[in-house]
Amino acid sequence: MSSPHPPEERPTGEAPRASDRSPWNWVLLVPIAVPLSTPLFNHLTPELLGFPLFYWLQLAFVLLGVGCTALVYNRTKRRD
């Protein structure tokens, strides 16, 4: 790398952004904490379509993950 501090002028094609901080980012903790809480889902019942709770609920957590990341994406999107 030719210089430790590149000059401030940005090359064409780069859009500066002030920050990626947002309180909405805290929502991302939900799909991290919930799937790790084994006492929540380590049970056989209630069953769903023959699936024990342990299996169908963890599959449902996929939707939780999608929902939370989509929400944060939507709320923190840069508006032009």
Place this chain on the structure above:
Amino acid sequence: MPSASDHVTELVVFTLLFLLVSGMGFAAARWRRAESLDHLDEWGLGGRNFGTWITWFLLGGDLYTAYTFVAVPALVFASGAIGFYAVPYTILIYPMAFLVMTRLWSVSYRHGYVTPADFVRGRFGSPTLALLVAITGIVATMPYIALQLIGIEAVLKVMGVTGHLPIVIAFLILAVYTYSSGLRAPALIAFVKDTLIYLVIIVAVIVIPYKLGGWDVIFGSAETALGQTNPNTGAPKGSILLNANNQLQYITLALGSALALFLYPHSLTSVLAAKNRDTIKKNMSALPAYSFLLGLIALLGYMAIAAGIKPIGKDTNTIVPSLFDQMFPDWFAGVCYAAIGIGALVPASIMSIAAANLFTRNVYKEYLKKDATPAQEAATSKITSLVVKVGAVLVILFLDPQFAIDLQLIGGVLILQTLPSVALGVYTRWLHPWALSTGLIAGLAVGIGMLYQIPNPNNGKEHFGGSAYRLSLAGFDTDKQIYVGFVAVLANLIVAVLLTLVLRRAGAPDTPDATRPGDYTVDRSPDAPPPAASGEPAAVAGD
């Protein structure tokens, strides 16, 4: 043993699909073509210009490998609930990557970084730390590539194809088109791979439970079979729920594996190929579609129990292909095998590119030829990618495949040790590079030391028998188990923090940081051209 003459239809379908994607691999050199592939950004990152859809297929093809499709159900088949860790693991990856990977993308775009070690080099100004990160990355990736061959081998075994020649041929083809097309090859092939995988799994989870009499029958027979006593341990083989001893293991394994996955150099390769921040963020919402799929694939393990599948030899990796063989007409079983086989090609290609880039940028350019031109860098990477794949083939040819599996287990623990410098480095450089290097080495030592202590009663091995560490081995009065990588990375962090405090107090010299806070949030403006193809950081190329 299965014989090839009984599997002619399957072999024909498998071979045709395999040849189709090989042709695509070669054609990919002309796809979304830049002026020349003689630049690492072009060959190794597809021009850093992939949009949401391509990135989705590429990352999906990269993270969910053939070995995953074979080994996760094999684990569920053998042990039950613990194998389902793959589901929480691939859920909690994405919210973490959503924040960390977008920042890493921005700073890499701004400075022309191609590997995680490039970032560490710039951020901490320490060639030693960067070299440690690069070597850890290469060592962790190599056995992962070899494992993809084991995925193909499992399929061939079920079709009655023995001997190593077919695998050598398959990898030779893979090596040549990766050489000529770079990251464009796996990106293009990933479309076929994932279409096939989705097709196979959707059909499998409808047809197989129907044939076996429903999900309650499947879970019922799994519960009965896993409840039987394992003669090697005197305890039940497993359970369809977690027990008191493996809950902590489940949690730490899911979390540790998630942290490790995006530290693997090949994950970053696919992330950096994205054209802007939005592409990455959107993908972190859309990629869990694969996690849902992986959960269903894991359940193939229980379906195999219910269908009375017996592994070929002692190789539980054959249960999924055997299940398909028993449940589907020959032609569709052929499609299933092709899906697994092609599923091995995409990640193997990306992994070899990532390992080659690490060597080129962080060993060759840093230590061997500081004034390497972009064309020389690209040429070095191309050749290294060949060497890496030949190495993987040699592992399979001359060593026990079990050895590759053990090495990959170790690899996951090793790559996790780059967490403090890479993932935390994205947010803070408070940790001193000397402390980070020491912590990394300490973490590697703790991890390997713990893995060495773990026996496997099922095959009589005394060492490296798995990643579940029984706390009683460390003198605790309990049978609870914990994932080794998690303990090792904690040790790593503790060393790094304590040593930083000592070094800062002792007035150790600080190293230069080539990055600035604003670099972590830059984005490419819509319709901007690809970054300057000069091999220098984008910022320098601009003036």
